[in-house]
Amino acid sequence: MDVAENGVQLAHDASQEPAFLANEEFNQNSPKKKRRRFEHAGETESCKRCNCKKSKCLKLYCECFAAGVYCIEPCSCQECFNKPIHEDTVLATRKQIESRNPLAFAPKVIRSSDSVPELGEESSKTPASARHKRGCNCKKSSCLKKYCECYQGGVGCSISCRCEGCKNAYGRKDGSFIGTEAELDEEEAEACEKSVAEKHQQKIEIQKNEEQRLDSALPTTPLRLSRQMVSLPFSSKNKPPRSSVFSIGGSSSGLYTSQKLGKPNILQPESKFERHSQIVPEDEMPEILQGDGSPSTGVKTASPNSKRVCPPNSDFGPSPGRRTGRKLILQSIPSFPSLTPQH
DNA sequence: GAGTTTGAAACT
DNA sequence: CAGTTTCAAACTC
Numbered sequence A: 001m002d003v004a005e006n007g008v009q010l011a012h013d014a015s016q017e018p019a020f021l022a023n024e025e026f027n028q029n030s031p032k033k034k035r036r037r038f039e040h041a042g043e044t045e046s047c048k049r050c051n052c053k054k055s056k057c058l059k060l061y062c063e064c065f066a067a068g069v070y071c072i073e074p075c076s077c078q079e080c081f082n083k084p085i086h087e088d089t090v091l092a093t094r095k096q097i098e099s100r101n102p103l104a105f106a107p108k109v110i111r112s113s114d115s116v117p118e119l120g121e122e123s124s125k126t127p128a129s130a131r132h133k134r135g136c137n138c139k140k141s142s143c144l145k146k147y148c149e150c151y152q153g154g155v156g157c158s159i160s161c162r163c164e165g166c167k168n169a170y171g172r173k174d175g176s177f178i179g180t181e182a183e184l185d186e187e188e189a190e191a192c193e194k195s196v197a198e199k200h201q202q203k204i205e206i207q208k209n210e211e212q213r214l215d216s217a218l219p220t221t222p223l224r225l226s227r228q229m230v231s232l233p234f235s236s237k238n239k240p241p242r243s244s245v246f247s248i249g250g251s252s253s254g255l256y257t258s259q260k261l262g263k264p265n266i267l268q269p270e271s272k273f274e275r276h277s278q279i280v281p282e283d284e285m286p287e288i289l290q291g292d293g294s295p296s297t298g299v300k301t302a303s304p305n306s307k308r309v310c311p312p313n314s315d316f317g318p319s320p321g322r323r324t325g326r327k328l329i330l331q332s333i334p335s336f337p338s339l340t341p342q343h
Numbered sequence B: 001g002a003g004t005t006t007g008a009a010a011c012t
Numbered sequence C: 001c002a003g004t005t006t007c008a009a010a011c012t013c
Helices: A003-016 A063-067 A084-100 A181-186 A189-193 A197-201 A204-219
Strands: A109-111 A128-133
Touching: none
Parallel strands: none
Antiparallel strands: A109 A128
């Protein structure tokens, strides 16, 4: 039924709406440019976008919407309402969803190196350095495919999962770690590993450095925010920064950021995340975690091929923003900023 | 590329 | 809260 309608009622609240994405209006309704995920081919620029047909991109089914970003050109969605033009609808809908589930837009994968929200106990058992917020409910995939949100996020299953026959390579529900991440790396590890395995194993050092910086700022905050969906490659290509370049858009970071600083952050106790988004100068640092992070550090990724895959949510939640080339780290954006109950 | 499978999200 | 339906991604052919 009408999602839009329902949402509208709340719309007035949207007045606070932050800057969503910068945008103009991109009708990408053209079904022609169907571009699935980054599959194998165009990992370069088209990392991933949604392909919604019925949800109008106003439900969590839509990855863009779920991630808190507007749909942009590469999307192949139809009847998309997840655009700046329909800002109020989007915000209203989000509110509605959040009212139902406050954590709906929170990062699904929570890095719990040290601070585990609630599943603290198992955190010690699970090897993975992160955990899925709600846990999966897989029955047939054995948590070995991307159907599994835990697996997809590169994290192990935890007791919160209700999966059956869990074989999650990143860590099973029962705590038995399959151990060898090596296993992973054969497969798509290439993709994810960059975020996961690699991180855990090789780049520990770098990670430390980085994390110190980032984490220090946000101890508990999921980094998922660091979505670097920048399509900067245009810099030289001169591709018109179609509004869609959400990201650095100056005012908008790509997420529907409502920067109400005083908001009660559910996950983030500290309300002081200013949007000092640390933007990594792309000129200098193309990709931090990417693997090729910095040659100088020497800790580079082990992957022979420097294929940069853009994991949907490598380690931080499904981020539509793939690390295309450079990354913009906005650590400050509240994960589910958008609409916090203003009361 | 079309069709199938899968599990989250949404709905009842 | 549990069962069912809807949905879009992941996957297979």
